[in-house]
Amino acid sequence: MTSVGEVMSIGRTWEESMQKAMRMVDPAIAGFQPLPKSNLSNEDIDTVLVKPTDQRIFAIAQGIYEGTYSVEDIHGLSKIDHWFLERLQNIADGAATLKANSLSTLPVVDLRKAKQLGFSDAQIAQHLTDDVNEDDVRAKRKSMDIVPSVKQIDTLAAEYPAQTNYLYCTYHGMEDDVEKGTGGGTLVLGNGAYRIGSSVEFDWCAVSAVRTLRNLGHRAIMVNYNPETVSTDYDECDQLYFEELSRERVTDIYEQENGAGVIVSVGGQIPQNLAVELGASGIKVMGTPPEMIDNAEDRDQFSAMLDRIGVRQPAWNALSDMKSALAFAEEVGYPVLVRPSFVLSGAAMNVAHTPEALEAFLNLAGDVSGDKPVVMSKFIDGAREIEMDGVADGGKVVAAAVHEHIENAGVHSGDATLLLPPQDISSYTRSRVEDMTRKIAKELNISGPFNVQFLAKGSDVLVIECNLRASRSFPFVSKTMGVDFIEAATKVMMGAPYEDMDLPQLGQTNRPSGYVGCKAPMFSFTRLRGADPVLGVEMASTGEVACFGADKHEAFLKALMSTGFKLPEKNILVSVQDSLQDDMVHSIHTLQELGYEIFATARTHAFLSEKHVPATLVRYPDGPEGSPEVSSLLREKSIDLVINLPTSASKELDNNYLIRRTSVDFGIPLLTNPQLVKLFAESLVRHKRGELIGLESKSLFDHYQSETEEDTWSGMSEFH
Secondary structure, three states: OOOOOOOOOOOOOOOHHHHHHHHHOOOOOOOOOOOOOOOOOOHHHHHHHHOOOOHHHHHHHHHHHHOOOHHHHHHHHHHOOOOHHHHHHHHHHHHHHHHHHOOOOOHHHHHHHHHOOOOHHHHHHHOEEEEEEEEHHHHHHHOOOOOOOEEOOOOOOOOOOOOOOOEEEEOOOOOOOOOOOOOEEEEEEOOOOOOOOOHHHHHHHHHHHHHHHHHHOOOEEEOOOOOOOOOOOOOOOOOEOOOOHHHHHHHHHHHHHHEEEEEEOOOHHHHOOOOOHHOOOOEOOEEEEOOHHHHHHOOHHHHHHHHHOOOOOOOEOOOOOHHHHHHHHHOOOOEEEEEEEEOOOOOEEEEOOOOOHHHHHHHHHHHOOOOOOEEEEEEOOEEEEEEEEEEEOEEEEEEEEEEEEEOOOOOOOOOOOEEEOOOOOOOHHHHHHHHHHHHHHHHOOOOEEEEEEEEEOEEEEEEEEEEEEOOOOOOHHHHHOOHHHHHHHHHHHHHOOOOOOOOOOOOOOOOOOOEEEEEEEEEEOOOOOOOOOOOOOOOOOOOOEEEEEEHHHHHHHHHHOOOOOOOOOOOOEEEOHHHHHHHHHHHHHHHOOOOEEEEEEEHHHHHHOOOOOOOOOOOOOOOOOOOOHHHHHHHHHOOOEEEEEOOOOOOHHHHHHHHHHHHHHHHEEEEOOHHHHHHHHHHHHHOOOOOOOOOOOOOHHHHHHHOOOOOOOOOOOOOO
């Protein structure tokens, strides 16, 4: 298994459900049709049909839409059942009908059929011959009384009237199974499918918002299509729609329910991206105004706003053309960071160290960002990253939590290891972070959850970005602080009192007190064949853990081990890029003093020898004979821990990749970040001294086996 999430679409025909499901997987997908700019050759299509990938459905679409492949051709290569392929042919035939008409000439029967085949309004507009948009199609179909019916999932096999609140929309109905809402309900938009960048942390936020709404006496309406979530449990909300998180469908539901408002800020980036369009459609977006959300999400507008209010940021420039982009990079000096707008988990965000890399990254960012701005900024090497999770009311911050990344800037916040409260930032740095937060919250008139990310180096504190929604660290912050930030944010958005919640304030440094929380990422590199397990500015983790400890070393080591990381017993392999060796020799020496045998690749071994740190030389697969070969040691599991620290200046790219990939494939713990290695070495010293507690964990059944009769409060054979 390699997937990290799933969707559940419901319709009254397979065609309707299939097109819904494709849009649910990724809002950038219009439905069953070829991808934009796709130009696969017949040979490419044959290859994908025979050996399936995630692109197979789009190859089928191209073959059917272009008429170069029949249902029989595709069946012969893919062995997909004729029944499914014939349904896909029906969709393509529907698209052909649309392409032969303009909106004004399209017969009502064909427009209705297109909707029954699962075409969205935006998709229909795309296929028609005239220059129309989603709003034009919506207005036309509504004038023809082509509107979706709301149907209930029958959980009683039609033997008794179903009373469930499992609802979906379809164009195959004649009437609604539920009465139109009488008003007052608040829609909460969920997070959609679990994926890198949007997972259970946003489901926690959505559920907390729904529960708060119901506790406040409001009718809570959940819109989500993820069957794995708590938010789609039947008893969590008053009304549950298994439906698309799109402007079209949210508007349909809002009108059906006579909604009082929509909360977009608790489900991650997908609902957040709908805020401006929903607001423009006349829907009340609860909390921070949509135009302010646009101001924060649009990199160009946000950077200009920071300049206007006197909040410092790295040197930046909005991309206008390749020539000016290259000129800006030359002016500020490489490396530079490329940042698209309105994207999930740092998609297409990259650090460019050369003009050639910059050109490639800018082209990729333009494809991902579409018509949204792409901004470049100076990348600050060696800076610490700090985050502020908070809640504001009318531009005033009413709850605040400052936490720091262990890794320096350059690792996506979703992949970073977090410490709360921060352990290594000065009071000066913290005060600058808090002052900047106040200014940003006031200028954006924030009402609800928000997250601001900062860089700190020396006396400089700079803003990276601000998200006017719950961040993926809100559950961690809430549980570590002992107060639900989403409950507070929901009360703010609904105008309910929150003063009795004992929320942590800006300037308050004693929350939490007596312990430290550490959040560490979980990765699925073992499932992603060929992926390079090295971290960057685009998110790669698929989960997280959090642990508490008396100090940062105890909390960090607990969290690291909770991800499945096994502490080394004897042998450690190190391979460190030249520019990092001076800094890392201290940690490597510490590990050697703890009794570990150090194995090192050629240049690292030469440096360690020069610095009098004992190490055994190992060679790359293409290196000269005479020393152990590194990949063989890894395959034989003669190594307990791999420390591989590359930089943009690394020369042994293929060999370093081989080390990292082999480590992952053979289940050997791997560290690729200098700051993590330093803290790991420090923590291991204290662990060996017996200063840390709670690290010798065992399963319940292992505990049973080591028990004596005196240890138990029940019989030895009884469950306890």
